[in-house]
Amino acid sequence: MNEILEVVIEEQKGRLDKVLTAEFSQFSRSQIQNWVKNNHVLVNGEAAPANYKVKHADVIRIERPEIVELELIAQDIPLDVVYEDQDLMVINKPQGMVVHPSKSHPDGTLVNALLFRNHDLSGINDVIRPGIVHRIDKDTSGLLMVAKNDETHRALQEQLMDKTVVRKYTALVHGEIAHETGTIDAPIGRSHSNRLVNTVRQEGKKAVTHFTVLERYQGFTLVECQLETGRTHQIRVHMKYIDHPIAGDPTYGPSGTLKGNGQFLHAGVLGFTHPRTSEELMFEAPLPAIFEETLNGLLKK
Incomplete structure (x- = not known):
């Protein structure tokens, strides 16, 4: 069963997603935006976009989707760890690796590998995405941020939303x-x-x-x-x-x-501000071998 959350707007003003993030601080803004995107948030009984400007007496209802239970298995899968400290990791994901489990990819994912390496991962997202701040497609290679605690996760997500991540x-x-x-x-x-x-x-x-x-x-x-x-x-x-x-x-x-x-x-390039130290971090990952080999086989203009 979906969990039902409801709020009646009294004095709050602003965008729907920002108002709901303030009202339900236990959820991240990206979670709420995802629910809005998938029509799990209704304003006065109708779906509304994330930038809807809330008004006095609006009745907002969140039908929080039920989490699909998947058994998360820690698997000894090699990872290319570019950076790691007590708060976060930067991983160079290989082409062909799925980021998190799903019904079609229940194991062999980045999350399965992370669980084997480190059990201290943030729980901001649902249970099948521990530590995952953002994702790239299965057949796209390259750099990803992974958060080890909720504070770091929220801070990195805010940087993504503020468009300050390179x-x-x-x-x-x-x-x-x-x-x-x-x-x-x-x-x-x-x-x-x-x-x-x-x-x-x-x-x-x-x-x-x-x-x-x-x-x-x-x-x-x-x-x-x-x-x-x-x-x-x-x-x-x-x-x-x-x-x-x-x-x-x-x-x-x-x-x-x-x-x-x-x-x-x-x-190939990922840059952000470290949430704890405020240090500006910038990482680079070389092209995969198959990418380099393909370029070497092409004729330059």
């Missing part, structure tokens, strides 16, 4: 991009025809990706993409939108053009 990705895309830099400012939402994929939609959520050309090849371009927002599949959707889909992308790009194990997309 996240740069290297991507090999189809076609030869003529200009050196660009910004894709196009809202993203679920596809009407296929709920498993996202697309650029006028009624979608704001999404901004900046890119810089690193190298041009015959038929391909190597770019560095920097996220300003963090929508699901954002870079993959945006590059397809400008007719330069990521090479090897089984969902948003043409198939069979290059040998590989999925999209050539690597989260």
